[in-house]
Amino acid sequence: MTMHYGGDYNPEQWPEQVWHDDVRLMREAGVTMVSLGIFAWSRIQPAEGVFDWEWLDTVIDLLHEGGIAVDLATATASPPPWATTAYPQMLPQDENGATYWPGSRQQFAPSSPEYRRLAAELVTALAERYAQHPAVVMWHVNNEYGCHLNYDYSDNAAVAFRAWLLAKYETIEALNAAWGTDFWSQRYTSFEQIVPPRKAPYSRNPAGELDFKRFTSDALLELFLMEKRIIRAAGATQPVTTNFMGAFPPADYWRWAREMDVITDDNYPDPNDPESFRASAFARDLMRSLKPDTPWILMEQATNALNWRPTNAPKAPGQMAALSMQAIARGADGIMFFQWRQSRAGSEKFHSAMVPQAGKRTRTWREVVALGAELAALPELQAGTRDAKVAIVLDWQNWWALENPDHPAVLDYLALVQRWYAAIHRQHVQVDIVQPTSDLTGYGVVIAPQLYLLTADAAANLIAFAESGGHLLVTAFSDVVDENDAFRDGGYLTQLARTLGIWLEDFGALVAPGGDGPGQSAAPFDLVGTTVTGTLLAEEIHLDGAAALGRFVGGRLDGRPAFTVNPVGAGRAYYLATVPDDAGCATVAAAIFAAADIHPVAFGLPDTVEAIRRGDSITLINHGPHTVTLPDGATLESFGYVMLRDGE
Numbered sequence: 306m307t308m309h310y311g312g313d314y315n316p317e318q319w320p321e322q323v324w325h326d327d328v329r330l331m332r333e334a335g336v337t338m339v340s341l342g343i344f345a346w347s348r349i350q351p352a353e354g355v356f357d358w359e360w361l362d363t364v365i366d367l368l369h370e371g372g373i374a375v376d377l378a379t380a381t382a383s384p385p386p387w388a389t390t391a392y393p394q395m396l397p398q399d400e401n402g403a404t405y406w407p408g409s410r411q412q413f414a415p416s417s418p419e420y421r422r423l424a425a426e427l428v429t430a431l432a433e434r435y436a437q438h439p440a441v442v443m444w445h446v447n448n449e450y451g452c453h454l455n456y457d458y459s460d461n462a463a464v465a466f467r468a469w470l471l472a473k474y475e476t477i478e479a480l481n482a483a484w485g486t487d488f489w490s491q492r493y494t495s496f497e498q499i500v501p502p503r504k505a506p507y508s509r510n511p512a513g514e515l516d517f518k519r520f521t522s523d524a525l526l527e528l529f530l531m532e533k534r535i536i537r538a539a540g541a542t543q544p545v546t547t548n549f550m551g552a553f554p555p556a557d558y559w560r561w562a563r564e565m566d567v568i569t570d571d572n573y574p575d576p577n578d579p580e581s582f583r584a585s586a587f588a589r590d591l592m593r594s595l596k597p598d599t600p601w602i603l604m605e606q607a608t609n610a611l612n613w614r615p616t617n618a619p620k621a622p623g624q625m626a627a628l629s630m631q632a633i634a635r636g637a638d639g640i641m642f643f644q645w646r647q648s649r650a651g652s653e654k655f656h657s658a659m660v661p662q663a664g665k666r667t668r669t670w671r672e673v674v675a676l677g678a679e680l681a682a683l684p685e686l687q688a689g690t691r692d693a694k695v696a697i698v699l700d701w702q703n704w705w706a707l708e709n710p711d712h713p714a715v716l717d718y719l720a721l722v723q724r725w726y727a728a729i730h731r732q733h734v735q736v737d738i739v740q741p742t743s744d745l746t747g748y749g750v751v752i753a754p755q756l757y758l759l760t761a762d763a764a765a766n767l768i769a770f771a772e773s774g775g776h777l778l779v780t781a782f783s784d785v786v787d788e789n790d791a792f793r794d795g796g797y798l799t800q801l802a803r804t805l806g807i808w809l810e811d812f813g814a815l816v817a818p819g820g821d822g823p824g825q826s827a828a829p830f831d832l833v834g835t836t837v838t839g840t841l842l843a844e845e846i847h848l849d850g851a852a853a854l855g856r857f858v859g860g861r862l863d864g865r866p867a868f869t870v871n872p873v874g875a876g877r878a879y880y881l882a883t884v885p886d887d888a889g890c891a892t893v894a895a896a897i898f899a900a901a902d903i904h905p906v907a908f909g910l911p912d913t914v915e916a917i918r919r920g921d922s923i924t925l926i927n928h929g930p931h932t933v934t935l936p937d938g939a940t941l942e943s944f945g946y947v948m949l950r951d952g953e
Contacts, residue, residue: 307337308680309602309639311373312659314339316364317348318648324364327646328371330660334670335677336373339645340604341365343378343448344410346427347385353423356430369440377441379431379532381424382448383410392419397457400503409652411453415524416465421531428532432539446532446547449571450525451555456517458501462524467496469520483789484512511709511790518705522557530564548604549595551588552719554708557701559740562595571605571643574628576618582928583727585628586635586915587738590726591699593636594738598689602639603632609657609669617655622668623944626676627926630946633680634917634924638688640680683948687920691747693735694903697725698753700741706758706790713812714841716782721754721884728890733905733916734898745770749901752894755884756783758790764800771804772874776901778893779805780881781842782812805880806851806871813843813862828883830855830867837892839867839883846882854879854896868893909936921951 311331316324331339342349342361350356368375389396389407395417397405405412413420435441474480477493486492491510493499502509502517533545544566549558551572562568570592574581592601608625610617620628629640647658659673699722707718729736729752737748741763745751751770756763756779764784771777784801786792793799797809816826828843829836832855843862848869855868869880877900885893897903906923907916913929927933927941934940941947 307638308633308683309338309374309641310677310680311336311339311645312642313343313605313644314341315344315644315646315648316341317345317360318650319646321360321363323646324367327660328367328373330665331373331645332371334659334674335681336645336659338374338376338442338639338641339368340376340378340445340641341368342380343445344380344383345378346380346383347387349380349431350385350427352387353391358434365435365438365440369438373440374442375438375440376443376445377431377435378445379424379428379447379536381427381446381528381532384413384420384423388420388423389413392417392423394461395419395423396459397454397462398459400456400458400501402458402503405454409453414457414459414461415521415528416457416461417459418461421528424528425531425535428535429539432536432541436536436539436541441541441543443543443567444533444536444541444545446529446536446545449548449550450529451521451553452550455555456501456521458503463500465524466501466517466520467499469523470499470516471496473516483791484510484516485789485791486510508711511706511711514709515702515705515790518555518708519557519702521555522560522701525556526561526564529561533564546602549592552591552699552722554701554704554719558591558595559701565596567599568592568596568601569604569639570601572603572632573605573607573611575614576610576620576624577614577616579928579930580727582628582631582915583730584723586631586730587723587726589632589635589637590736591738597691597737600636600638600688602641603629603637604639604641605643606641607657608642608659608673609661610655611657612653612655619657621930621944622672623942625669625672626679627928627944627946629676629680630924630948631915631917631926633683633686634919634922634926634948636688636919638686640676684922684950686922690920691737692918692920693737694747694749695729695734695898696737696739696743696745696748696751697722697729698741698751698756699738700756700758700763702760702788703741703756703758706786707755709790712757713782713814715817716755716757716841716884718755724887725752725754725890725894728887728894730915731891731912732895732898733907733910734894734903735906735918742766745775748775749903750776750778750897752778752780753783754780756780757785758788759784759786759800760788761800768801768804768873771876771878774875776877776879776897777804778879778881778897781844781883801878802849804871804873804878805869806849806873806878807846807866807869807880808849810845810847813845815839815841815843817841825860828857828860828862828867830857830883832868832892833896835892837868837889838886839889840886841884842882843867844882846880851878851880907936914941922948923951924948
């Protein structure tokens, strides 16, 4: 096992005499690898066709002599001013037609031929020069694709979107059928008539919106693959990656993960939020699940405070190490930071770093050095282990469809998925994140929140899981539309109704929590002697073979089924006709876990202590502000952790 440790290194921001000091300090801190050159395009290539290699050669050689490996970036994330001045047509636009100008970063239209040509020339030169350099152990393509520019609506995007649609549908008649363009006189007679979903008087075609999001994810992925092909053509054999950003809406990371040699992620939990460690745990489990047989790398995190939130609290003593161990316990074989040395100028000068402005006198530096030593002493950790018996479905296609307006209720898909995750996390049960089409063999429970868009293949996979002995939970507003965001014949739940043993008549939207109006804002139901609070929807369902485990109490559906179960094959299929609050998710999950014989990683732990299994080791981390006593009588101080081997 190679445990990488280090951060983004930006030597171009500093004079050469600092570089020697950097390498010395890196060795002192236990750094093993740095990400180099992420935003160095303007320094590497000061003009079109002109390259300055001397400084980069010097830095890479210094790092190599100091035993520091290089994750070499392709520097394509931020075009230099000369490029956008010479080729202003490469600049992106928003839905209103306003141009995103230089002066920040990511100021390029992903579909721009000029940007792609210039980026390809840069990457070709870099790869040919450094593919065989012994310091280079990984390639870092671009940076955080789509982060600040989620969607581009420029003429470049319009041309590329039409080509994408032509490849998908082949004929304009097929597109019209898929998009339902007879509604509101939207029928097209040529692909040339189609534009991205720019600013419009009212709601835009939902199928068109959905396809534009698919196109955008694919267009960004095309850029990554273009650079990866150039790197490979130069003879480079090192792993090629780009850094993800947790569950990021514009890019379908399930599709992207197939093209990554190793998954890397950037993650910045908020020290002001005492529950943020659960959100970071979710992101780590997602990264592990995207490529479960390959350890991933935490590519960016902060050593201390950030600079881009309204209030940027410092991390508490020990919190940085605790969150680092959370990533390792959840499958990471690398802990990296943004950045190595804190910038003196620029937008991120208040962002903390491994070497702070105040230098080695700081708590941050002491914690950086201590963590480096601890990582170097870690025992061998098993890679590619699949320890979870519970899975939660997260589907980008469904996410995009739910983002469209004009639904019975506004449903924040990611927040609802994470609500289930948090409820299970509090019970110390390990979770994988899966697609609805993933191989579900080996799981005892699969929870599928709000699968509004459900393809035929996905439905068949979920049904097969239940029939083979699994416990499947389907929640409200699922199996409503097909892959074109259109209803199927026969109403709702057309694919899952028989498996679930119910039929759905109406969605029964509730008044949103905190909203105005005299309508019903909550839909309580009974379950194992407990009253569970339902929100957002109270669906009117009818039993058709299923049994009611819980019924609505009061309100317009008093006595009607709210939570059902249906034996199917060797397993069980559950349906939940509302959206439980946090406590309700915990109650429902616990009831299903009891039926499915699912157990926590460890028993008797406080809510603030998380327990994670990785192969033959269990890691306990106390994310709370107080020392806690463990069941065996040992104590964990605030942000303390312990890694135990089986039998200890």
